[in-house]
Amino acid sequence: MGVDQPRIQAAVAEILAAIGEDPGRPGLETTPERVASAYAEFFSGLGTDPLEHLRDSVPVGERTGELVLLRDIEFRSVCEHHLLPFLGTAHLAYLPGDHIVGLGKLAAVVETIAARPQLQERLTEEIADTLEAGLAPRGILVVLDASHGCVTTRGPRQSRSSTVTMASRGELAQPVARSEIIALIGGSL
Template sequence: MDAAVSTLPVHKGPEARRRRRPTREEAEAAVRTLIEWVGDDPGREGLVDTPRRMVKAWEDLFRGYHLSAAEELGTVFEEVGGYGDVVLVRDIPFFSHCEHHIVPIMGKAHIAYYPREGVVGLSKLARVVDIYARRLQTQENLTAEIVGAIEASLKPRGLAVLIEAEHMCMAMRGIQKQGVSTVTTGFTGLFKDNATEQVRFMTMVRGFRA
């Protein structure tokens, strides 16, 4: 599935929302309500601290709302000895959460680009994946946001992103099919509408495995 940046919806960060953020106490109260709703007692020993622990865990699981991909990609290294061929960072692991059921999405991202005026630190690409993954997501939107952030900051001659992931909303509930992989892609510049470059990208992603 080709994730076109111009047509897929893109999540807005916290700066675009002016609504009041609930307090920690309100968030913990909401967790207690849900525990009661499923039929358990939030006051019993094993659950009494669960609301506090869950809110603390969510701060980490969804920290992407408070981080900036543009800041991560802000430093470009121009001294690359004239290198202008493709740069590939492969097998970037990530986990996210489905925005429809708030259950995990787990997978890997592969990012390749043709530098224009320089290269970015390799870890920065992994951080961009992490920033957008640690939000409520669909895989299509996650792909589009990663493409959009890299394209806007680096303006590469070409960019290719491939994400493959398993969705627990499909494995744990509903149809309950485990091991099903969903693949999304996004291409710009030299990779877009160029079958040769896309094949090269796929070969580099798949072809060098032991």
């Protein structure tokens, strides 16, 4: 499906007029078009089921992995309160049940769910829910650390602040198991 770009272009021209600018002046002429194409990218996850990325999971067989942790997945989303970007890193850990999936697919899950108007809190939970539904692992821990445009550039203007959110399921909801993984994630967490 995709977003309605001509409609976004018209709306952006209207915003430019509303701030007292001339949408037709050189420099702004192609702005509505550029914003519309940026929005198409920001919101490309709408209408896509992130579970699709986990369709090709494979049985682990004899060699059951104790833990899978994919650290430092860069992501970009847009906050649904201000339509300003928030950027950060996601760390995904799971204790495999019967199935594992290619590591790139984990990053794809994050990317699809992030490409919608979002709240970091909900994004974190939706990633955990998708892993649960797609892989039925014994445990899940999702940690997101992001910097929000609406906090860094407006209002509180806390340019160095970041927000950490966490969602856990099953065996990784236990505090001891959780702190072991947080230690492995390392960095500033």
